[in-house]
Amino acid sequence: MLRFAVRRVCGAIAVLFAISVLVFLIFNVVPATNPAARIAGKNATPQLIENVEKEWGFDKSLPEQYWTQMKLIFTGQATSYSLAHINIDQRIVEGIPVTASLCIGAAIIWLSFGILLGYISAIRAGGLVDRFVTVIALIGISMPVFWLASIFLYYLTYKVELFPASGYEPLSNPGKWASHLILPWVSLAVLFAGFYSRVLRSSMLDVMNEDYVRTARAKGLSNRRVMVRHVLRNSLIPIVTLFGLDFGVLIGGGAIVTESLFSLEGVGYFTAEALNQQDIPSIMAVTIFGAFFIVLFNTVVDIAYAYLDPRIRLGTSTA
Amino acid sequence: MSATAETAPAPTGAGGGPLLAVAGLRVGFVTEDGRVQAVDGVDFELEPGEVLAIVGESGSGKSVTAQTIIGLTRSPNSHIEGSVRLRGEELTTQTEAQLQKVRGSQIAMIFQDPMTSLNPVYSVGKQIVEAIRAHRSSVSRSSAHARAIELLGAVGIPDPERRVDDYPHEFSGGMRQRAMIAMGLALEPSVLIADEPTTALDVTIQAQILHLIQDLNRSRGLATILITHDLGVVAEVADRVLVMYGGKVVEQGSLDDIFYDPQHPYTWGLLGSLTRLDQPRPHRLPQISGAPPSLLSLSRGCAFRPRCPHEFAKCKEVPGLEARLAEDPGHRDRCRLAAEQKRKLREIEGRIGLEEPA
Numbered sequence: 001m002l003r004f005a006v007r008r009v010c011g012a013i014a015v016l017f018a019i020s021v022l023v024f025l026i027f028n029v030v031p032a033t034n035p036a037a038r039i040a041g042k043n044a045t046p047q048l049i050e051n052v053e054k055e056w057g058f059d060k061s062l063p064e065q066y067w068t069q070m071k072l073i074f075t076g077q078a079t080s081y082s083l084a085h086i087n088i089d090q091r092i093v094e095g096i097p098v099t100a101s102l103c104i105g106a107a108i109i110w111l112s113f114g115i116l117l118g119y120i121s122a123i124r125a126g127g128l129v130d131r132f133v134t135v136i137a138l139i140g141i142s143m144p145v146f147w148l149a150s151i152f153l154y155y156l157t158y159k160v161e162l163f164p165a166s167g168y169e170p171l172s173n174p175g176k177w178a179s180h181l182i183l184p185w186v187s188l189a190v191l192f193a194g195f196y197s198r199v200l201r202s203s204m205l206d207v208m209n210e211d212y213v214r215t216a217r218a219k220g221l222s223n224r225r226v227m228v229r230h231v232l233r234n235s236l237i238p239i240v241t242l243f244g245l246d247f248g249v250l251i252g253g254g255a256i257v258t259e260s261l262f263s264l265e266g267v268g269y270f271t272a273e274a275l276n277q278q279d280i281p282s283i284m285a286v287t288i289f290g291a292f293f294i295v296l297f298n299t300v301v302d303i304a305y306a307y308l309d310p311r312i313r314l315g316t317s318t319a
Numbered sequence: 320m321s322a323t324a325e326t327a328p329a330p331t332g333a334g335g336g337p338l339l340a341v342a343g344l345r346v347g348f349v350t351e352d353g354r355v356q357a358v359d360g361v362d363f364e365l366e367p368g369e370v371l372a373i374v375g376e377s378g379s380g381k382s383v384t385a386q387t388i389i390g391l392t393r394s395p396n397s398h399i400e401g402s403v404r405l406r407g408e409e410l411t412t413q414t415e416a417q418l419q420k421v422r423g424s425q426i427a428m429i430f431q432d433p434m435t436s437l438n439p440v441y442s443v444g445k446q447i448v449e450a451i452r453a454h455r456s457s458v459s460r461s462s463a464h465a466r467a468i469e470l471l472g473a474v475g476i477p478d479p480e481r482r483v484d485d486y487p488h489e490f491s492g493g494m495r496q497r498a499m500i501a502m503g504l505a506l507e508p509s510v511l512i513a514d515e516p517t518t519a520l521d522v523t524i525q526a527q528i529l530h531l532i533q534d535l536n537r538s539r540g541l542a543t544i545l546i547t548h549d550l551g552v553v554a555e556v557a558d559r560v561l562v563m564y565g566g567k568v569v570e571q572g573s574l575d576d577i578f579y580d581p582q583h584p585y586t587w588g589l590l591g592s593l594t595r596l597d598q599p600r601p602h603r604l605p606q607i608s609g610a611p612p613s614l615l616s617l618s619r620g621c622a623f624r625p626r627c628p629h630e631f632a633k634c635k636e637v638p639g640l641e642a643r644l645a646e647d648p649g650h651r652d653r654c655r656l657a658a659e660q661k662r663k664l665r666e667i668e669g670r671i672g673l674e675e676p677a
Contacts, residue, residue: 211435217391218430219450219502220423223415229449230438310486311439 008302012295019291024066027280028058039280041082052081056281073285082279091270091282092289095253098168099266101177102184102258103250110189110196111243115232117193118200122235123227125205133197140194149187149261156183166263184262188255192246196239203235210234237308244301245294252290336407337364338542339388339426339510343401346380346387350396355614357383359566360640361401363559367509368540370533372557372574374547374589376611380566381546385512388544389426390418405510424454427503431515433495437487443498444468444483450505470501474531493524500531504539511535512544517552529556550593554578562586565612565622568640572650582643582652584673585623587665591672605672621653628675629656629664 028035036053037044044052053059057068072078076089083091121133157165163183169176207213208231216230253267260272267286274282306312346358358380365371373381386392388403390410403410405425410418422428430436438446447467451458458466464483471479474497487495496516503511513532517525533556536543547553553560553574560577562570562585570583581587588607609626612618618625620635627634638653654661665671 211430211432212438214391215430215436215499215502216438216449218389218422218428219453220419220421221449221453222419225453234438234440309440310442311488 004306005303008299012299015295016288016292019295020070020288021066023284023287023291024069027284028065028069029062034058035280038278039081041277041279044081048081069284073281073288078281078285080274080279080282082277083273083282088282088285092267092285095265095267095270097170098264099251099253099255099259099268101168101171101181102188102255102264102266103247105178105181105185106188106192106250106255107243107247109185110192111239113189113193114196115200115239117197118204119227119232121197122201122204122208122231125201130201137194137197140190141198143190145187145191145257146261148190149183149258152183152187153261166261168264168266181264184258184264187261188250188258196242199238199242200235203238204231207231207234233308237305240301240304240308244297244304248294248297249290251297252293253286254290336404338367338406339365340404341384341388341401342404344384344387344403345398345400346383346392347398348396349398350615352615354398356566356617357614358387361561361563361568362640363561363568363571365510365542365544367542368536370536370543370545370556370558371561372545372547372553372559373561373563374550374553375563376548378611378614379563381563382514384563385428385514385544385546388512389422389428390415391428420454423450423503423508424506425508426510426512427506427508428512428514429496429499429503429516432519433492433499434519436499437495439487442484442486443471443490447471447483447498447502447505450502454506466505467501470505471498473504474498474501475527476501491524492520493527496520496524496528497531500528500535504535504541507539508541510542510544512546514546515548516545517549518547525552532556550589562589565617566614567622567653569623569654570650570652571640572647572652576647576650580644580647580650581665581671582650582658582661583623583654584627584629584656584665586652587671588626588673591667591670591674605667605674607673621655628673631656 031038034049036049036056036058039056040049040052056072057065060068073089076087078088080086080088080091117133117137121130121137124130124133153165156162164176164180167180169180171177213226213230216226221229250268253271255266255268256272257268258264259266259268263269267289270282271286271290273279274286341364342362344358344361345356347354347356349355361380361384363371373384375381383392387399388410390413392399393415399411401411405421410421413421437443441449444464444467447470448460448463451463451466452460468479468483471483476482476494476497482490482494487498490498500511500516511532516532517528520528529552532543532545535541536556543556545552545557557574559573560571561568562577562583564585570577570581570586577586578590581590585607588605591605592607594604607626612622612625619637621627621630621638624630624634633655638655640651640653642648642651643654644650644658656664665673667674
């Protein structure tokens with residue numbers, strides 16, 4: 001298990017390095033215009049552009065440029081010129097609790113509903129309940145987040161003042177924190193819940209035909225026990241895969257639409273700002289930050305696999 | 320065989336009737352292409368300590384028969400008629416919850432492919448413990464675990480204390496089938512249904528598993544239904560044999576009846592296609608021409624008619640399963656040829672076989 005973990009961590013570091021190189025090349029080398037001018041912003045003076053050129057190492061060779069820029073980003077010294085001279089890393093760090101609150105809450109909702117609905121429609125496959133759940137799930141999948149969020153905002157915060165309109169409240173006041181987050185949680189979770197329920201349903205229907213499920217029945221287990229302990233347990237692997245990817249993307253700043261619409265100033269909100277201003281340093285930092293979480297959660301997924309399926313445990317530890 | 324042998328259940332049930340009696344069992348499935356009559360009239364009785372073999376090609380209805388006994392074929396698409404009685408108690412009309420109490424505890428079943436029949440995510444011991452505790456919730460986890468070790472030892476798994484916590488993928492095929500048998504025995508059932516238990520195993524392992532089943536059958540009085548297409552297996556362990564074709568029993572009788580005085584041409588074909596090491600090797604191993612029938616479009620009359628070289632006019636009517644030999648009422652078959660004719664026709668170069676008469 002230790003060897004497995006060490007190998008995974010080394011792999012993750014290599015992937016992150018490759019991503020940082022790619023990000024660097026895409027934003028600094030590929031565009032034909034002067035990168036320093038773009039970093040300095042729209043109304044920059046020649047003096048400012050020159051300063052930026054020095055600060056970001058554009059007067060040096062490419063490897064040195066890469067090194068200088070990564071040092072700025074990773075040591076928290078990168079400043080955004082387009083976005084009111086904020087410190088980029090500080091801005092990301094401030095956004096983490098907001099994004100984490102949003103994503104963890106939404107993840108709990110979508111996993112609970114996704115698994116519950118998927119389970120129900122699988123054990124009632126072909127019946128009325130299954131069809132009903134299928135319709136619900138497809139509606140959920142088909143509703144765009146921006147539309148659903150706007151509907152929520154219009155009807156539940158403006159027409160009926162059921163929830164506060166927007167903004168984030170720190171967790172120190174849990175009631176207020178939750179009331180500000182309920183609508184964002186639901187808007188973000190609906191799509192995933194619908195999608196996961198469909199994936200789980202088909203995965204469970206596959207597993208139901210497995211020989212070991214027949215064995216479990218032949219042992220005289222109750223139907224519920226067969227379904228939960230044997231079918232559901234073995235059907236969770238695709239769900240874990242999806243979850244690792246989706247959650248990594250969102251917590252790395254992927255919930256751009258939700259955070260923007262509900263004015264939750266998290267990483268996704270900042271990403272939107274950076275994109276609007278075409279602020280290269282911020283975009284680079286956010287991209288690397290996001291990549292970090294995707295890689296991190298993929299590693300977590302691999303470890304979860306080993307827990308869910310003992311065959312994987314053996315295969316990797318002896319390899 | 321083992322320390323648990325003396326705890327074998329009392330052989331016969333109340334009333335002194337057969338342990339298991341199947342009568343007029345018919346199982347049909349509704350499919351997209353129409354209704355399939357997978358099993359069409361199966362009758363047999365099983366006594367404690369007896370080994371009944373059900374043989375036939377793929378699709379002859381043998382597995383469906385076995386699974387229907389413990390209600391595994393129940394579904395909205397299936398239609399089950401006839402009766403299955405365990406110690407006089409009707410199983411086909413029992414509710415799912417009642418049947419769950421019978422499954423595993425009174426009738427255990429093991430399956431063809433031990434590679435896929437155990438859940439890969441739970442240890443072997445845990446799966447045995449689960450079977451025990453499903454029926455006896457008062458048994459503690461630790462004593463069920465101890466029982467699992469004992470059972471694994473009893474079916475010949477070396478070092479069971481250590482292996483009990485292994486996962487199925489850490490077992491070889493033969494050991495997995497042993498573990499399946501251990502799981503089947505966990506609650507001391509009176510009937511064991513073994514659905515092609517050796518098909519997926521190496522020949523040497525096949526013999527071991529068969530001997531294990533035979534041992535258990537003798538030492539515990541475990542009535543056994545052995546489903547197979549391997550007549551070698553049948554010859555080795557069976558007391559009585561049921562030959563199935565196209566969902567129907569075409570011949571049934573004692574082991575000797577079937578092997579030395581087979582009455583149905585299909586049985587001749589099966590016997591003729593056996594490789595025998597004790598007899599001169601024929602030029603080419605004979606086969607039954609044609610393919611097993613589609614259950615959607617069985618020919619009228621005798622189902623074996625299209626493949627039978629001895630077909631004659633009467634074959635167009637469905638033959639009943641009748642005792643056709645006055646001296647042996649237990650030997651029944653579905654072929655209308657006269658006994659004398661059968662004796663002549665089945666003789667091919669000094670052995671039993673199915674060939675066009677010269």
